[in-house]
Amino acid sequence: MSDSDAELKRLRWRCRRGTRELDQLFGWWLDERHAAASAELRRGFAGLLEQQDPEIWDWLLGRGTPTDAGQAAVIDEIRTRHRV
Template identity: 40%
Template sequence: MSELNKLRWRCRRGTLELDLLLLRYLERAYLSATSEQQQAFLRILDLEDTELMPYLMADRLPVDATLAQLVIAIRSLPATLQTGEQAATINGAAN
């Protein structure tokens, strides 16, 4: 299994909202992110859903500045996907 597919699997959470937000970041920004941002994303994926939900649903920010910047970046990604991105996300989620 490729590293990207492993990350895609780790983005699957207990709620559809978290799934969509995390997958959106993975598909649109992760590969072009700095190594520090990528490490922060891995740390975000290690959080429990109960801790992650308030961060991504705009209730609060993590104390850690790097994680807080990542949370803001994840929240700010537009919700709509282009046709090619929809197919890539659907195909990637099926793998």
């Protein structure tokens, strides 16, 4: 198993949040955007997975924005694609 395969498996595990909606939104980003994403967006996504679910929901619903530019860009992509 390569380092990138191991990293994807680790990220996929961390995408499991306990709510179907967040699992699906994060899973979509990992499946559809991660491979082509810049290093900044990848770091932002990994950092987003460290945040608490209520804060993530606030960001997804437009009730705030992450201070990290990479995290904010990932939130914007998810909101644009899924009309959260």
